[in-house]
Amino acid sequence: MTARRKTAAIAVTGVVPLALAAVTATPAAAHGSMSDPVSRVAACYAEGPESPQSAACKAAVAASGSQAFYDWAEVNIPDAAGKSKEIIPDGKLCSAGRDKYKGLDLARADWPASKMASGMHTFRYKGTAPHKGSFELYITKEGYDPSKPLKWSDLESEPFAKVTDPQLTNGDYVFDGEVPARSGRHLIYSIWQRSDSPEAFYTCSDVVFGQDSGAGGGSDSGSATPAPTASAPSEEQIADGAEASTVDHSEHEQPTAEPTATETTETTEAAGNAAAPNGSAGTAVTADDEKLAQTGSDSSTAPLALGGAAVLAVGASVLFATTRRRAAASAAGGRHRG
Template sequence: MKFLYSLPPLAACAAALLLPAAVHAHGTMTTPPSRIYTCFLSGPETTTDPACVALKNANGTSPFYDWMSINQANANSNHQAVVPDGKLCSGNNAMFSGLDLPRSDWQATSISPAADGTYEFVFRGKAPHATKDWIFYISREGWSPTQPLRWSDLTEFCRLGNVPLNNGNYYLRCPLPQGSGRRVIYNVWQRSDSTEAFYTCIDVNLGNGTNPGWTDEGVLAAQAALPAGTEIRLRLFNAAGNDVETVSHTVAANQGGTGQWPFYFAQTVNAQSAFARIGVLANGAITPQQSATANHVYTRSSDNLSHQVEFRTPDTNLPPVVVLNASASSVSGAGSVNLSAAGSSDPEGAVLTYQWAVTSGSGASLSAATGVQTTLNLTAPAQAQTVVVRVTASDGVNSASKTVSITHQPAGGGGYDYVYPAGIGSYVPGQTVVLGSDGNRYRCKPFPEGGWCNVNSAAHYGPGTGVVWQDAWTRL
């Protein structure tokens, strides 16, 4: 088996998607997941969550990738002044305005307090900052997510001071308010080393104040399908970091889709684990769902456990993905075409080697038979032909090939020798005729002006279009 990745709680599957690096990265709530983090987990490019699709329609995919940056640089604790009513979830940041859309289908997480009446929120800190305060608000009883969120809808229920960053997370334990039903928890993080503050909307279903016996450890999100034979492990640890239990599940054929493997993995865990469950908590029961983002990992509250999800893929080797580009698709008379396979890649990241060959056509040769690039050199043909070149990429185990076809015509067959810029370097002053991009024919001027015809700069000498084309060409 090949080790794929091992992740801490809450990030269990999100790393399967490669993301652009954010320059000004700070953070968001991941337990329970914030509105923006829920949409990120649903897949920036492929989300089908209706509310997240609405966010994408409003702001594109950038907010998904920049989920850690809902901020106001000059807040300085004047939060109601810099974030007006109706713009709380976006922090009055236009890039995230879609988060303020009044909708009833923002995905909510069911939460309930521990035995002592508290709940531990987890804020993922992508960049640590000194803290003035963490402020938690909750929406009033009866508030509806179909209405714009206002400051008057919120009641403060917890305020914390500076909390140390622990393995990339801020752990924020607060007494959870009594009550039940759909609510928004609103968090403000004000820095003490800057006037900057961060704002987070968290959609929750609040329990009735009783302890259901389970602690929500966060979302089990599937952002990539898994091949058959992949082993998924749920590992549980006690407060000292010692292993308590490991449950393993192997992905069966046709059960590796993003909406499938979390469901079947959850079924295995729920049947075998003495300390954990995976699914959706409702009315005291935790039920697995066929969903990429709905399932949460729960551990028994009385045991104070943490978890980790690990993935191991079977030892398979996929063939390279070959990309072949040519500088021209047709040549008249003698000429050359630059060929490149630089866009090729290997799924496992192996270094590729390349082999080039002319498989069809006469009077054709390659400047190099190996390497990522080569040049196809063509002599003037006696009759029209198609020249085919093949490149084969190998990772040392598997290989894959791709071909390109070049139309090769006799010189003057179309009233011109080349389609510009093909053949640059071979133009004969006073003789060579080319077809320009404007559809007109041009003859290279006699020596010495004709020497400019072979300068490889279409911006300057492109016939009919370059800024000084008349120095080199005569329009026919």
């Protein structure tokens, strides 16, 4: 091997591990939950999974275990694909049908609740990992009884608020919606359906309308017992809880088929174009590359993902070619010695 070839191989093999580290070093991240009005899972996490304060959160932790609440931002279905109403059974809306979060489905009239009023309201959804997609908010019908398991028929058939790709401000998706007139205790159900993946996220937020803050039954409850006030987790709690979370973001990436020899060649050529400094990267990026760059990130991470993929592909190509040359040279030397 000439000195030039050695230098090229060393340069590429040295860069590839660094590029791989840059692409894979992103910490595992969850995705999000409603913070205004705060969701059940986030409110119980804010109370402390090891020693919750409210009776409802104590019961929920007893049913699900504390780990579910450290993973408060991951009440999801990876392959929902817009079919939430078809695949989540009645009585399991708050857990999204996942046994891990079954404590959220407990039919109780004393869940910590947020005060709510009819009319325009600014909603906030904590996004711990940003994704493109749409939010739909549903509210329970008049006569809702929180002491019974929540069914789809308890919710209005159409969302009262719907927004696509809302603005992310200080870690929260922020959007407005006009809340219908209600009285007493109700529930707001959210569906966050990603557009860059079939994955969807779900929340149940307990709310109380009007002066009646009773923890009792439906809209005409006259209980004098005040409802526990729901609080969203603080940024410090979120940071501390991240260390205890078991959520692995890679679980939700969609598997890809093994590439053929032709596809590998085309990918290598495209990666070379993407890495070229002549501004031709735009023509080399495929639809699948663009989707991968957007998943689990905002637009600022796309260059890193594409650049890393390009370096890895180019490096693999050079190493493969170098190995073939070495093999050919070795074979030729053997024939000559023979």
